[in-house]
Amino acid sequence: MELLVNQVLAGIATGAIYACMALAIVMIFQAIDHLNFAQGEMAMFSTFMAWQLMEWGVPYWWAFLLTLVISFAGGVIIERLLFKPLAKAPILTNVAGFIALFAIINSVAGLIWDFTIKQFPTPFGSSPFLGSQLISTHQAGMIGVTLALLIALFLFFRFTRIGLAMRAAAAMPESARLVGINTGWMVALGWGMASAIGAIAGILIAPVVFLEPNMMGGVLIYGFAAAVLGGLTSPLGAVLGGFLVGVFENLVGTYIPGVGNELKLPIALALIVTVLVVKPTGLMGHTVVKRV
Amino acid sequence: MTILLSVHDLRAYYGQVQALHGLSFDLNEGSMTTLLGANGAGKTTTLRAICNMVRSTGAIQFEGKPLNGKSTENIVRLGIAHVPQGRGTFTTLTVEENLQLGAISRKDIKAISSDIERMYAHFPVLKQRHTQQAGTLSGGEQQMLAVARALMLRPRLMLLDEPSFGLAPLVVRDLFNILGKINREDKVSILVVEQNAQLALEIADKAYVIETGRIVMSGNATEIANDESVRKSYLGY
Amino acid sequence: MSTIQETAAEAHPANIDVPSKKNMGLGRTASWAMLIILALLPLFVRNFVIFQMTMLLIYAIAVLALNILTGGSGQFSLGQSAFYAIGAYTAAILIEHGNVNYVLTLPAAGIVCFAVGFLFGFPALRLSGIYLALATFALAVAIPQLLKLGVIEHWTGGVQGLVVTKPDAPFGLPISQDMWLYYFTLVVSLAIYIASVNLLRSRSGRAMMAIRDNEIAASAMGVDLSIYKTLAFGVSAGITGVAGALGAIAVQFVAPDSYTIQLAIALFLGMVVGGVGWLPGSLAGAAFIVFVPNIAEGISKGLSGAFFGVLLFVVIYLVPHGARQGAIYAETLFNKLKRS
Numbered sequence: 001m002e003l004l005v006n007q008v009l010a011g012i013a014t015g016a017i018y019a020c021m022a023l024a025i026v027m028i029f030q031a032i033d034h035l036n037f038a039q040g041e042m043a044m045f046s047t048f049m050a051w052q053l054m055e056w057g058v059p060y061w062w063a064f065l066l067t068l069v070i071s072f073a074g075g076v077i078i079e080r081l082l083f084k085p086l087a088k089a090p091i092l093t094n095v096a097g098f099i100a101l102f103a104i105i106n107s108v109a110g111l112i113w114d115f116t117i118k119q120f121p122t123p124f125g126s127s128p129f130l131g132s133q134l135i136s137t138h139q140a141g142m143i144g145v146t147l148a149l150l151i152a153l154f155l156f157f158r159f160t161r162i163g164l165a166m167r168a169a170a171a172m173p174e175s176a177r178l179v180g181i182n183t184g185w186m187v188a189l190g191w192g193m194a195s196a197i198g199a200i201a202g203i204l205i206a207p208v209v210f211l212e213p214n215m216m217g218g219v220l221i222y223g224f225a226a227a228v229l230g231g232l233t234s235p236l237g238a239v240l241g242g243f244l245v246g247v248f249e250n251l252v253g254t255y256i257p258g259v260g261n262e263l264k265l266p267i268a269l270a271l272i273v274t275v276l277v278v279k280p281t282g283l284m285g286h287t288v289v290k291r292v
Numbered sequence: 293m294t295i296l297l298s299v300h301d302l303r304a305y306y307g308q309v310q311a312l313h314g315l316s317f318d319l320n321e322g323s324m325t326t327l328l329g330a331n332g333a334g335k336t337t338t339l340r341a342i343c344n345m346v347r348s349t350g351a352i353q354f355e356g357k358p359l360n361g362k363s364t365e366n367i368v369r370l371g372i373a374h375v376p377q378g379r380g381t382f383t384t385l386t387v388e389e390n391l392q393l394g395a396i397s398r399k400d401i402k403a404i405s406s407d408i409e410r411m412y413a414h415f416p417v418l419k420q421r422h423t424q425q426a427g428t429l430s431g432g433e434q435q436m437l438a439v440a441r442a443l444m445l446r447p448r449l450m451l452l453d454e455p456s457f458g459l460a461p462l463v464v465r466d467l468f469n470i471l472g473k474i475n476r477e478d479k480v481s482i483l484v485v486e487q488n489a490q491l492a493l494e495i496a497d498k499a500y501v502i503e504t505g506r507i508v509m510s511g512n513a514t515e516i517a518n519d520e521s522v523r524k525s526y527l528g529y
Numbered sequence: 530m531s532t533i534q535e536t537a538a539e540a541h542p543a544n545i546d547v548p549s550k551k552n553m554g555l556g557r558t559a560s561w562a563m564l565i566i567l568a569l570l571p572l573f574v575r576n577f578v579i580f581q582m583t584m585l586l587i588y589a590i591a592v593l594a595l596n597i598l599t600g601g602s603g604q605f606s607l608g609q610s611a612f613y614a615i616g617a618y619t620a621a622i623l624i625e626h627g628n629v630n631y632v633l634t635l636p637a638a639g640i641v642c643f644a645v646g647f648l649f650g651f652p653a654l655r656l657s658g659i660y661l662a663l664a665t666f667a668l669a670v671a672i673p674q675l676l677k678l679g680v681i682e683h684w685t686g687g688v689q690g691l692v693v694t695k696p697d698a699p700f701g702l703p704i705s706q707d708m709w710l711y712y713f714t715l716v717v718s719l720a721i722y723i724a725s726v727n728l729l730r731s732r733s734g735r736a737m738m739a740i741r742d743n744e745i746a747a748s749a750m751g752v753d754l755s756i757y758k759t760l761a762f763g764v765s766a767g768i769t770g771v772a773g774a775l776g777a778i779a780v781q782f783v784a785p786d787s788y789t790i791q792l793a794i795a796l797f798l799g800m801v802v803g804g805v806g807w808l809p810g811s812l813a814g815a816a817f818i819v820f821v822p823n824i825a826e827g828i829s830k831g832l833s834g835a836f837f838g839v840l841l842f843v844v845i846y847l848v849p850h851g852a853r854q855g856a857i858y859a860e861t862l863f864n865k866l867k868r869s
Contacts, residue, residue, distance in 0.1 A: 035659060082842070089849035092599070096801040099794060100841035107834030161396060168382055168393050175380035177364040178343070178373075179445070180397030221666075228663055266671030273664040277655045 007250045013135045015246020016142040017208065020201035021216075021223030022230065022238035023149055024194050029232045030157070030170050031190015034091060038101035039198050040220030042078075044213060045105050046071040046199035047206050048113050051120060060123055064203060068196050075195025079188045087184070109213040120206035142204045146239060149197065153235050166190060218265065222249070225272045231285020240283065245272070296321040296449055296481050297342070302350035304334070304341045304505075311337045312348070313505040319449070319483060319498075324475045326492040326513065327485045329502035330528070335485040336377055338502070339451045343367050343374050354449070369397050373442035374451040381434050381441075383427030387418055390426050390437055394444025404444070411440040414470065432463035439467070443474065450474075452484040456491065464488070468495050490529060493517040559856075563812070564719070571711050579707045580779065581819065586711075586718045587775045589815035592799040593725060593808055594768035600806025601729055602761035603741030605658060608649075608665030609796045611672040612642045612766040614788035616773025618676065621691045621783040622684055631696045631778055635717065638774035639767040646766020650759030669793040676785035690784025693777050714775055721768055725808055728764070737761050741806075802844055804851025813852035817844065 024043065028036050036042075046067055053063035082101065086094050124141030157163040169176040169186035176183050201223075202216065209215050226245040230237025249268045256267065276282065297319040304312035312334050319325055327335045341348040343364050352359040359367055368374065373394075382390050391411055395404045412419035415436045421429060426437060435455055442450055452471070456464040472495050475482050486492035493499060493513045501509035501522070509522055516522055523529055567586075571579045595609050619641050620634035629637070649668065656664055677688050685691065698709035728734050736757045739747035748754050777783045795818045802817040803810025825836035848854040 085846060086849060089845070090805065092797075092801050092805055093845050093849045093851075096798055096841060096845055099798060100838040100845070102838070103834040103841070104838035107832050107836075107838070110834075111831050161392075161401075164385075164389060164392060165396050167385065168396075171384050172380065172382055174345070175376070175382060176393075177345075178368060178376065178380055179393050179441070180365050180368040181393075182363070182365050221670075225663065228660060232659070263671075263674045266667055266674060269663070269667030269670065273652075273656075273660075273667055276660050276664070277652050280655050280657075280660060 003254070004251075007254050008247050009135065011247030011250035012243050013139040013143070013246070014208075014250065015226075015243035016139060016146055017201075017205045017219060017242070018222045018226045018245045019239040019242025020142065020146045020149070020204055021198070021219055022226035022242045023146065023153070023235055024197040024201055025223055025227040026230070026232060026235050026238040027153065027197050028190060028194035029227070030235075031166060031194065032187050033170050034094065035098075035224065035227075035232075036101075036191075036194070037095070037098040037220075038105060039194065040216030040223070041102050041105040041109070042071070042075070042195055043198035043202035044216045045109050046074075046195070047120070047202035047211060047215075048109055048213075050199070050203055051118060051206075051211055052113075054121070060121060067199050067203070071199035072192040072196040075191040075193070076188045078195075079191035083191075084184065084188075087187075106213055113213070115212055115214070118211040120203075120211045122204075122207040126207070138207055145200065145204060146242075149200065150235055150239050157235075162189070221265065222246075222268070225269055229272050229275060229282055231282030234282075234284040237282060237284030248272070293320045295319070296323075296355060297483075298351075298353045299338075299342070300351040300353075302338070302341055302348060302352065304337050304346050304348040306337075306346065311346075311505050312341065314350070315502070315505070315507055317500055317507060317510065319481060321448075322475070322479060322481055323498055324472070324482045324484070324496045325498040325500070326489075326496035327483065327500050327502060328487075328489045328492060331487070332504075333502045334505040335502055336453050337505075339374060339376075339453050339483070339485055342451065343372065365397075368445070371445070371448040372451065373445045373447035373449070375438045375442050375453060375455065377453040377457070379434050379438040381426045381429075381438055383425070385426055386423050387426050387429070387437060388422045390441050391418075391444050394441035395446075398446070407444055407446070411443060414443075414474075415440055431458050432460065432467070435459060435463075435467060436470075439470070439474075443478070443480070447480060449481045449483065452482065454485055454487060456486060456488045464491060471495065489523075490517075560809075563809075567715060571708050576705055576707045579705075579711050583707070583711045583714050583779050584776070585812070585815050585819050586714045587772050587779060587815075588796070588799060588819060589811045590718050590721055590772040590775070591769050591796050592803060592814045592818075593722065593811040594765045594772065595796050595800045596803070596806060596808055596811055597725055597729070597737075597768070598761055598765035599800060601734065601741065602737040602758060603744070604653070604758060604761060605662050606665040606762075606765070607662050607790070607793050607797060608668035609765075609769050610788050610790065610792035611665075611668045612646060612769040613773035613776065613792060613796075614672050614676065614783075614785075615645060616642050616770030617777035617783045617788065618685060618691075618773075619770065620774035620777045621693050624693055624778075625691050626684060634774050634778075635771050638770040642770025642773070643763045643767030646769075647759050647763030649766070650762030651755075653762060654755055654758055666790070666793075669790045673785040673789055676788075686784075688785060690782060690787070693781050693783065695781050696778065710779055714779070717771070717775065721771065722808065725768070729808075733757065733760065798841065800851075802841075802851055804848075804853030804856075807851065807853035807856075809856075810852040813855075 024039060025035060028039060049070060050063045050067040053066060054060065058066065078101070083094065083097060086097055122138045122141070124138045126136045126138045129135040129137045129140040157167055165176070165181045166186050166189060169181050169183040173183045205219060206215065209219065222245050223242070226241035227238045229244060230241030245268060248271050249264055252267050253264050295318045300316050302312050302315040303310060315338060327338060329335050337346060340346045342352060342359070344359070344362060344367055345364055354370055354372060357370070382393060388408070391408050392404070395407065398404060417433055418437060418440060421433065426434065429437060455467060459467070468491060471482060471484070474480050484492060484496070493516060496513040499511065499513045499516045500507050501516070509516065570582065591609060591613055595606060598604050598606055616638035619638040620631070623629040623634045623637055624631055653661055653664060676685055695706050696710070697706055698704050702709065729738070736747070736752045739750070739752055740754060740757055744754065799811070799814030799818045803812070803814025821840050822833070822837055825840060826833040828836045
């Protein structure tokens with residue numbers, strides 16, 4: 001029993017990573033009604049930028065802030081330059097675009113910073129949290145930041161005019177234009193925000209998984225799974241999904257015999273898919289009523 | 293009588309198919325005009341062309357300023373509110389959020405909440421349901437919401453596409469009375485597309501009849517309503 | 530992700546000038562021209578190029594299968610590499626452990642994969658769009674790991690995989706193994722292509738396309754969603770399995786890490802580049818995924834991924850609807866020239 005509790009707690013701790021990534025994913029989904037497969041790579045690139053700034057002597061929090069601003073701008077620019085021309089193209093073509101972006105960013109990062117693993121500092125330190133052996137102060141910090149982000153996003157969408165405009169533009173773009181909203185810029189803004197959130201996720205994750213161009217691969221998949229599990233329309237669902245996925249992953253690794261690291265992923269995904277078969281819109285998503 | 297909207301030689305296309313063949317008409321300030329015609333005649337296309345929601349050529353001027361080349365959202369911001377077919381309600385958002393969205397492009401933020409109160413006064417049922425999800429409202433209520441949302445823009449011109457669609461006759465009468473009131477008291481010019489010609493001709497002062505993308509008849513609403521041959525050939529009654 | 534078809538309420542026909550998806554085939558002259566080129570080309574090139582062309586045809590079959598699933602029935606799959614792998618291993622195991630003739634492994638692989646795909650189709654019924662993508666993704670990620678499992682190592686050869694003997698030309702024909710294999714593959718691809726075009730033109734095909742365009746309306750008209758959707762999955766998986774079997778024979782080797790999610794993504798890109806739902810485009814799409822990575826590496830070894838991405842962007846900017854759009858441009862140009 002104690003093992004179970006410990007593994008659950010440890011799962012929640014690692015789940016913070018996925019929760020953070022899932023938030024960025026849901027953020028972009030709120031803005032453009034589909035998912036960006038290159039988001040992990042964008043987060044990785046942002047994290048490398050932060051690392052580079054610190055290598056050049058910029059103190060941690062300044063590097064953090066600067067990276068956020070650059071990531072935000074980067075997200076907006078990428079959307080306006082690369083994806084605005086594809087706005088009228090079919091969805092699958094846009095997906096191909098995301099894949100292309102993924103390949104480009106991954107390759108360029110590898111060229112600039114090569115594939116050797118680098119250390120990334122944490123502002124929270126890595127001592128045991130409140131004396132517990134299971135959660136380090138860094139992991140507690142991750143959970144804290146993720147929750148703070150969640151609250152900030154909730155307030156933004158619920159109580160600001162621009163948050164309302166973004167929600168409207170994502171839900172019904174044509175109706176949004178008919179109330180004077182420039183839907184193109186709402187999408188760009190969504191990308192910028194998702195990029196910034198991704199940067200935060202990357203900066204928090206890097207101390208744990210170590211910095212290298214392929215660091216976000218597994219995280220992105222689990223992040224997607226978490227976002228989908230939570231119901232793609234709900235930031236709270238994304239965070240809950242993230243924690244749940246972390247717990248699933250841990251329990252699968254502990255309790256199912258013969259499962260090495262490689263099989264953890266498909267089994268965790270299979271569990272998630274099972275949940276989806278039972279509840280197709282995810283834990284906290286709402287069923288969309290479609291009129292024919 | 294100042295001309296609010298002037299449309300000249302409007303041609304509109306859906307892909308390779310031409311839907312409007314050189315429409316020309318003017319709307320006077322303060323008028324309530326109705327656009328009539330059978331299904332597929334091009335009424336909806338006309339409204340959409342004004343808001344640049346469909347590919348078109350021709351000259352459209354609003355308050356003397358040309359609309360050509362402007363995006364839909366910029367046209368709306370000039371003071372033209374468009375209630376589309378199907379109402380375009382933000383079904384996943386609340387009634388109040390829908391109203392706030394109507395005013396989202398306005399800069400005078402302080403006046404918005406008092407405007408919302410005015411809408412609730414016009415349409416009490418909306419106040420009752422103001423925290424409800426808009427998609428759960430009945431057809432008639434959603435239509436009220438759509439009109440209220442359009443009014444939140446403080447438009448000078450309101451375009452309505454088949455507001456009576458799917459509504460019970462009493463509800464439609466109610467709605468049209470409100471539209472009349474808005475036209476007279478709030479000085480909002482209205483262009484309403486309707487298939488229910490009889491009703492539309494009762495409230496409008498001017499009417500145009502469209503058939504296969506061309507205006508075939510125009511004039512005073514009462515004249516057209518009384519002209520039996522027009523009614524029989526174009527309006528079906 | 531919203532479902533693949535543009536939702537009726539928001540899409541405006543004004544913007545897209547591409548003919549309806551009903552036209553799933555290629556014009557007469559173009560088809561014959563293509564066939565002649567494909568038939569004669571190997572006589573003029575080296576063995577290695579013949580091998581590349583065989584792989585081209587094999588990937589074209591796999592892309593075609595995905596096209597039937599996505600372009601035909603509107604279901605999204607990122608898991609085709611799983612079926613490809615299963616087909617490949619079926620062939621390899623039958624040839625190496627069962628001494629079965631390589632020709633017979635094709636229908637065997639097809640049937641096995643059809644069954645797996647059909648069974649997968651059932652739980653998939655409840656999912657759509659992004660959710661289905663995730664489920665198929667899970668399948669694609671799981672397969673290479675499952676193939677490495679110790680319990681079946683005796684059959685699968687574990688991490689190292691199995692070597693497959695390459696067949697000789699039959700009846701002692703004086704052509705190389707590569708050339709024989711190419712023509713064999715060509716005949717099989719042709720058969721599959723013709724069968725697929727006919728399937729999509731048949732009642733079942735129309736039912737599937739009705740589902741793709743508007744599921745709710747289709748079901749209201751009496752189309753049995755479950756049967757046709759699972760059928761689509763089964764057929765698509767079966768064809769992919771045949772491609773996998775051919776692949777195993779052509780490459781002479783199967784191993785778990787040859788069938789990763791990269792393959793599934795490549796097939797997806799092949800479908801998009803070729804034009805979703807346009808079967809002849811599968812060849813163009815396959816050409817893209819076989820040759821463009823090499824071109825990218827040729828431009829810059831260190832940035833090969835980046836250049837691949839750039840080239841992909843170039844293609845999707847020029848022809849967002851894939852090769853079909855390119856073919857339409859060519860056709861209108863040709864017609865203009867004919868008239869002048």
